[in-house]
Amino acid sequence: MPKSLAKLKAASDAPQREKGAILRQFKSWMRKEKPEKRRAYRPRGYMTRKIGAAAFWLAFAFMFLVVFFSAIQPNDPADAQTRNEGAELTLNPATTTTAVQYAENFAKEYFTWKPGDEATQDRKKRLTPFLAKGLDPQAGLQTSGLKTTSTFLKAEIKHIKEMGPNRAYVTLEVFYKLGLPKEVEQPPASPPSGTDAANGGTAQDGQTPPPENTAQPPTKTIQYEPKEVSKFFVVPVGYDKNYGIYDLPKFTYIDRQTTMEADDRAKGLRAADEPYEIKENIRNFLTTFFSSFAADPKDKLGYLLSDPEHQNGLNGALHFVSVTSTEIYQSGESQTKPADAAPKETEANGSQQAGTAASPVSGEVTGAATATPVTRTYIVLCSVTYEDPVSKDRFMTNYRLTVTEKEGRYIVTKMDEK
Numbered sequence: 236m237p238k239s240l241a242k243l244k245a246a247s248d249a250p251q252r253e254k255g256a257i258l259r260q261f262k263s264w265m266r267k268e269k270p271e272k273r274r275a276y277r278p279r280g281y282m283t284r285k286i287g288a289a290a291f292w293l294a295f296a297f298m299f300l301v302v303f304f305s306a307i308q309p310n311d312p313a314d315a316q317t318r319n320e321g322a323e324l325t326l327n328p329a330t331t332t333t334a335v336q337y338a339e340n341f342a343k344e345y346f347t348w349k350p351g352d353e354a355t356q357d358r359k360k361r362l363t364p365f366l367a368k369g370l371d372p373q374a375g376l377q378t379s380g381l382k383t384t385s386t387f388l389k390a391e392i393k394h395i396k397e398m399g400p401n402r403a404y405v406t407l408e409v410f411y412k413l414g415l416p417k418e419v420e421q422p423p424a425s426p427p428s429g430t431d432a433a434n435g436g437t438a439q440d441g442q443t444p445p446p447e448n449t450a451q452p453p454t455k456t457i458q459y460e461p462k463e464v465s466k467f468f469v470v471p472v473g474y475d476k477n478y479g480i481y482d483l484p485k486f487t488y489i490d491r492q493t494t495m496e497a498d499d500r501a502k503g504l505r506a507a508d509e510p511y512e513i514k515e516n517i518r519n520f521l522t523t524f525f526s527s528f529a530a531d532p533k534d535k536l537g538y539l540l541s542d543p544e545h546q547n548g549l550n551g552a553l554h555f556v557s558v559t560s561t562e563i564y565q566s567g568e569s570q571t572k573p574a575d576a577a578p579k580e581t582e583a584n585g586s587q588q589a590g591t592a593a594s595p596v597s598g599e600v601t602g603a604a605t606a607t608p609v610t611r612t613y614i615v616l617c618s619v620t621y622e623d624p625v626s627k628d629r630f631m632t633n634y635r636l637t638v639t640e641k642e643g644r645y646i647v648t649k650m651d652e653k
Contacts (some may be wrong), residue, residue, distance in 0.1 A: 411465075468486045518558070614638075
């Protein structure tokens, strides 16, 4: 009996024990520590390299997109014209031909003056439209005590120097005529009519005698001696909606002697190694060519001249006289086509001597080579004399010609290419 009660009690307590076991297991699981996560090892500079790589690929992608859209963009002529117009706007307006003309107009008014208050006031009035505010109204000319006169003759442009985005120094050579004052004594006036000079100036019968000591002293007048001079004149030209002179003009000096040296026309050329007959043929051709070049029209000259840049000759403006000098050089453009290969067969003598190889006799070959046309090109430096048909004056000039010979005919293919 007691055993059966114990079994029944154990059976009734089994669910409770099972729940307690589950609860204990859950609590023990909750009390377990979570495993520590280990961070991966990263060497020093790892993040820097990552950032650099990202920046590189971003830049690469940007450049790729720029190139891609530039390639697929249509080439619009209107856009090209707009870009060209934008480029033209960057030109300094103070260096244009309009600015040079403006400087010449200013020089004309500057180098025109006369002494006297009225003349200086007139000069001031003429210069006012050119000068910037604050500048001397006489543009630097000292008019107090001015005694000379000046007349503008002409001006020639010599140099332009940019001094800023809209400014430049325009250097002119100005030619003008100065009037240098000189005192001149005028002889006294002649005696009045009705006097007798032989009798000491006494009056004739019936006339009132002149007063004593009536002789007039000589008078002094100012005359201007002309003298033509020239000066190198620097005009500061600026542009701000219109042109103006932004500073007082200056004077300078430019050496008229050039520092250029004459070209060595034969530099790099090799003298033509041709027989005398060929060179003489070229010289004779030059006489024919320049006779046609001076007198013939374009269509007739085309038989001797094939240069597209020099299709017209002088057309009678000058008469040909002679070719005064000629130098003939090898061009390097000569084209000699090889003759067709012909079999070179040698026949040994019927009986060969010991130690002697069979060879052609006197360079003879069997079979004939086929002849082909040969094109030879020469560089010719020459000096030619012409004569003016009206004045009969003579002029000499130099030419550099490329003369080509083909099938026995000469023609000028290039003229003054260098």
